[in-house]
Amino acid sequence: MSAAAAPTWDPAQYLRHAGHRARPFADLLARVPDLPAQPSGGRPRIADLGCGPGNVTALLAQRWPTAHITGYDNSVDMLDQAHVEHEGPTAGGGRLDFAHADVRTWTPEEPYDLIVSNATLQWVPGHADRFADWLRAVRPGGTFAFQVPGNFDAPSHRLMRDLAPRYGLGDTLRHEDAVLTPRDYLARLTDLGCAADVWETTYVHLLTGEDPVLDWVKGTGLRPVLTALADAPDQREAFLSDYRAALREAYPATAHGTPFPFRRIFAVAHKEA
Template sequence: MTATAGAWHPGSYLRFAGERARPFVELVARVGAEAPRTVVDLGCGEGSLTASLAQRWPGAQVTGIDSSPEMLAAAAASAVPGRVAFEAGDVADWAPREPVDVVVSNAVLHWVPGHPELMARWARALPPGGWLAVQVPGNFGSPTHALLAELCRAPGWGGRLDDVAPRPDTVLAPAGYAEVLAGAGLVPDVWETTYLHVLTGADPVLAWVRSTVLRPVLARLDEEDAARLTEAYAEALRAAYPVRPDGTTLLPFRRVFAVGTRPA
């Protein structure tokens, strides 16, 4: 994960590990590299998905990059000497020290302002036959984000949360990412998928967003104000995502995928 306010908590993030892993698997499945020598996962998180890249490409040296000490500490359990390594670094500053055959960034770039230019820079650095694969959440116009943005801009917060309120233009439309890849000389493969997650438990949508979009907002507030905003947000989410008769809650989640390769 890239640097944002507040500490990342691997346990909270992994509560929905299965749902969060599926887009990674579907992203990497569209990468056609046959025998890459070097693979980099930018914003690797707790490392288990990064380690799966070494299984996909047994001959590759796989490196995961993340700025979170908490995530890197968890990732250490997935390191394999000579095969899988993890390093501290902010994806916004990363540049390859040598040619990298496959660059992956899953559910990270929406944290980075101006990330389309960053993608273009990574793409231009790819060697012939190299691949870039990126996935970003595409749900910034959904109730999870729109309701939080409305709360952040409410008069009671005195402008303290304006710059951390979710913005609907945080990510591009699929066509925008296709233009970024093609403009950098890659052959683009871009698509979107809306997953319908079936969640259980008390306030499950709130539990989902606690480890993502809600983190930088709560980091700006003291304990009392954080509790007040969280309760107001939870109430709004219950109305937007009601519990079904069987006790489950449905969360539609749109994601945008962008894969590109430089012709050999």
């Protein structure tokens, strides 16, 4: 990823749609099987790659309250929020903590019962090439699971890319190849010897407020643009004005809110015990 494409993150903006963003992670966890049996006195070990502000990492502690769970992220701002809001002992005697790491280069230094990632791998070019490294660190009977957005051809992203060259940002945004197809993920994971469950879902979020789709993407997909134009406020506002107008046409509001279709791809890869 080029320096221009490495976004800065705003935890408060990201969490403005926390309920909608957390639902796919809950749906992913519902398909993750039980973790391997632990030796006497042992605790399950879980890694969350790209934990952000820690709000969905905390869902792991609800499912596995005895586990030692570590959330990894490369955003200091996100980690600061996670440390304050979620770090510490869990109700079942486990522990939830957070550490700085870049998912592009992260290599497990210990075995894990579960490695999970929520809406992060789309930021990692060639992420499927890392699956073998991560799966080697998953214990027999353990699981590697992730979900990624599959909506890069949706108006929200396409309009963003159409505008970017006008502002000298042609190489800033990700394209459709940021993620693989469900069939390709299935092939990658089964070739690595896993029993893989791969599927896709299109959520239709009903968003409220003024320009809610713009508000949504300000927390995620638009971050590279906002970062690149951070020192050019006039250009930044001009981009946002053009983009806002295009989004209003693409996602018209109704009497009940603004429907926002959002496709996601899920994968759960289970290692034989």
